[in-house]
Amino acid sequence: MADYYSEKRREYDARVAADPMGLLPRPERSYKYDVIVCGGGTSGVAAAVAAARGGAKVLLIERNGSLGGQMNVSGPPGFSYAYLYNARGERVIDGFIGETHRRLMEMGHARPTDMNPYRSGSDYIFSFVDPEWWGLLMFQIMAEEGVTLLMHSLVVDVIKNGNDVVGVVVENAEGRVYFESKVVIECTGEGDIAVRAGCEYELLSREDSEPQSVCFTMDGVNWDELLAYLKAHPDQLVPRGDPTRTPEERYELIRNVKDIGELGDMLGFFDIMKEAKANKEWHDYAGMGFFLAPRPDVDHFQAHFQHSAQVPEIWSCDPWDLSYAEQECRRQIMIAANAFKKYVPGFKNAYITRVGMELRLREGRRIMGDYVLAKADVANSQRFYDCIGKNTFAAGAVHVANNNTIGASKEGVATVPDRGTYDMPYRMLVPRKIDNLLIAGKHVSAERATYQRFLQETMVTGQAAGAAAALCVKLGVTPRQLEAEEYVKQLQDVLREQGVILEGVH
Numbered sequence: 001m002a003d004y005y006s007e008k009r010r011e012y013d014a015r016v017a018a019d020p021m022g023l024l025p026r027p028e029r030s031y032k033y034d035v036i037v038c039g040g041g042t043s044g045v046a047a048a049v050a051a052a053r054g055g056a057k058v059l060l061i062e063r064n065g066s067l068g069g070q071m072n073v074s075g076p077p078g079f080s081y082a083y084l085y086n087a088r089g090e091r092v093i094d095g096f097i098g099e100t101h102r103r104l105m106e107m108g109h110a111r112p113t114d115m116n117p118y119r120s121g122s123d124y125i126f127s128f129v130d131p132e133w134w135g136l137l138m139f140q141i142m143a144e145e146g147v148t149l150l151m152h153s154l155v156v157d158v159i160k161n162g163n164d165v166v167g168v169v170v171e172n173a174e175g176r177v178y179f180e181s182k183v184v185i186e187c188t189g190e191g192d193i194a195v196r197a198g199c200e201y202e203l204l205s206r207e208d209s210e211p212q213s214v215c216f217t218m219d220g221v222n223w224d225e226l227l228a229y230l231k232a233h234p235d236q237l238v239p240r241g242d243p244t245r246t247p248e249e250r251y252e253l254i255r256n257v258k259d260i261g262e263l264g265d266m267l268g269f270f271d272i273m274k275e276a277k278a279n280k281e282w283h284d285y286a287g288m289g290f291f292l293a294p295r296p297d298v299d300h301f302q303a304h305f306q307h308s309a310q311v312p313e314i315w316s317c318d319p320w321d322l323s324y325a326e327q328e329c330r331r332q333i334m335i336a337a338n339a340f341k342k343y344v345p346g347f348k349n350a351y352i353t354r355v356g357m358e359l360r361l362r363e364g365r366r367i368m369g370d371y372v373l374a375k376a377d378v379a380n381s382q383r384f385y386d387c388i389g390k391n392t393f394a395a396g397a398v399h400v401a402n403n404n405t406i407g408a409s410k411e412g413v414a415t416v417p418d419r420g421t422y423d424m425p426y427r428m429l430v431p432r433k434i435d436n437l438l439i440a441g442k443h444v445s446a447e448r449a450t451y452q453r454f455l456q457e458t459m460v461t462g463q464a465a466g467a468a469a470a471l472c473v474k475l476g477v478t479p480r481q482l483e484a485e486e487y488v489k490q491l492q493d494v495l496r497e498q499g500v501i502l503e504g505v506h
């Protein structure tokens with residue numbers, strides 16, 4: 001396991017111990033950095049920390065005043081985190097994401113990975129962290145590692161010398177500001193900056209794109225009442241856990257659940273939905289269901305609805321589409337919250353505590369790189385010389401805007417053989433043709449079926465991009481030159497040192 005007490009963190013801790021109530025020191029204002037990270041979501045924070053730990057002078061630019069993106073700003077996620085273990089029970093992903101889980105557990109704001117019998121035998125098991133404390137911790141880690149933050153600032157373009165990106169253009173209250181950088185990492189989630197840099201990308205038609213959603217959270221649920229209903233009607237839940245179980249084996253596990261927390265998420269409520277639909281009190285764009293959002297500090301649960309408002313045929317790069325979807329999602333949220341209160345046992349006195357501040361964008365552009373991760377790579381448990389992390393997540397399942405919520409893409413679903421893993425290659429972070437730019441986050445180079453959009457995937461690619469950028473600066477090479485085997489080995493050494501799992505799992 002990596003020692004996340006870096007030298008810089010020790011210095012930070014010592015300073016805080018000497019003056020516990022003192023203000024943080026203000027960073028020096030500069031317009032020249034080794035590495036600039038655009039976007040402070042999960043991929044961006046992982047990239048900034050890894051680059052700073054690699055010795056680079058780092059600037060992280062974020063359009064909002066908060067860090068975390070879809071993790072906690074337009075989130076929180078229903079499961080933070082899943083797929084850190086494969087269905088064989090092997091730990092397959094660690095590094096920065098593991099560090100955040102362990103640190104939040106030490107602080108009392110995360111739960112240990114829940115390997116309970118109902119969900120066991122699948123990779124869809126949860127290691128819950130409190131997203132609010134996660135967001136606070138990110139600011140602390142940035143301070144520990146000396147990452148300079150520039151917030152309330154929109155990156156609007158890149159500065160180029162031929163095909164080389166040499167800086168970025170920012171719009172903020174100061175006006176138009178220019179920053180120089182040796183390497184730029186694009187972590188906007190949507191690739192807006194990569195596209196301005198001239199990168200190639202893929203974007204599905206509106207009709208084929210997954211729906212986009214606004215999430216909301218409810219509190220005040222009587223969990224005992226809900227659990228009693230589910231024990232009496234275990235056939236009302238979409239199956240979870242080992243997929244080889246018979247329905248009766250699964251029902252028995254549900255009847256034996258002691259704590260609602262063991263269920264993790266609940267999608268189904270088929271009979272209730274039928275009745276609500278017949279009364280025109282449930283809409284056609286999502287199934288009924290929610291995730292448990294634990295507040296570990298007080299051992300309390302909230303109900304978090306990720307998929308109850310879903311709008312089809314929305315392009316994430318079309319502001320008119322997005323404006324329509326923001327409005328339509330709010331309409332669906334009113335319907336969904338009212339239906340839960342009226343029909344679902346335990347929800348009578350429930351109330352909304354949070355509506356996501358903006359759409360969570362499920363699907364958008366993917367930036368084409370020197371390698372395009374393929375569905376066949378998942379199906380073949382592919383190994384790559386330039387592995388930067390492992391993955392166990394199946395390819396090809398998609399959200400659909402109907403009462404099933406989840407479906408298969410046109411290309412079909414592929415699972416990893418023998419419930420093992422496949423490698424994520426460094427080359428999918430390096431965009432074709434354009435130099436000095438790295439892509440991390442959900443828009444890395446992948447086929448639609450292998451879209452790398454879950455939290456653990458975005459943090460793996462973020463950490464690798466940050467470590468790679470710092471190494472490029474140190475070695476005086478470009479991100480594309482770093483693809484050479486001799487340099488990739490050095491990158492892998494750095495990642496191993498940072499706790500990333502690159503080998504030793506199935």
Ligand SMILES: Cc1cc2nc3c(=O)[nH]c(=O)nc-3n(C[C@H](O)[C@H](O)[C@H](O)COP(=O)(O)OP(=O)(O)OC[C@H]3O[C@@H](n4cnc5c(N)ncnc54)[C@H](O)[C@@H]3O)c2cc1C
Nearest residue numbers: 039041042043063069070077078079155189360441442455
């Ligand atoms: C409805 C929904 C539910 C989901 N639930 C889960 C879940 O339960 N578990 C899970 O693992 N995953 C879940 N996901 C997926 C996951 O949350 C996201 O894919 C992931 O968080 C994306 O991370 P990112 O860093 O790539 O992008 P983002 O989180 O989108 O971060 C991008 C950041 O860049 C900033 N930015 C954008 N443009 C600019 C610019 N021009 N200048 C400056 N800053 C900019 C944004 O403000 C943002 O902070 C869900 C996704 C959706 C849509």
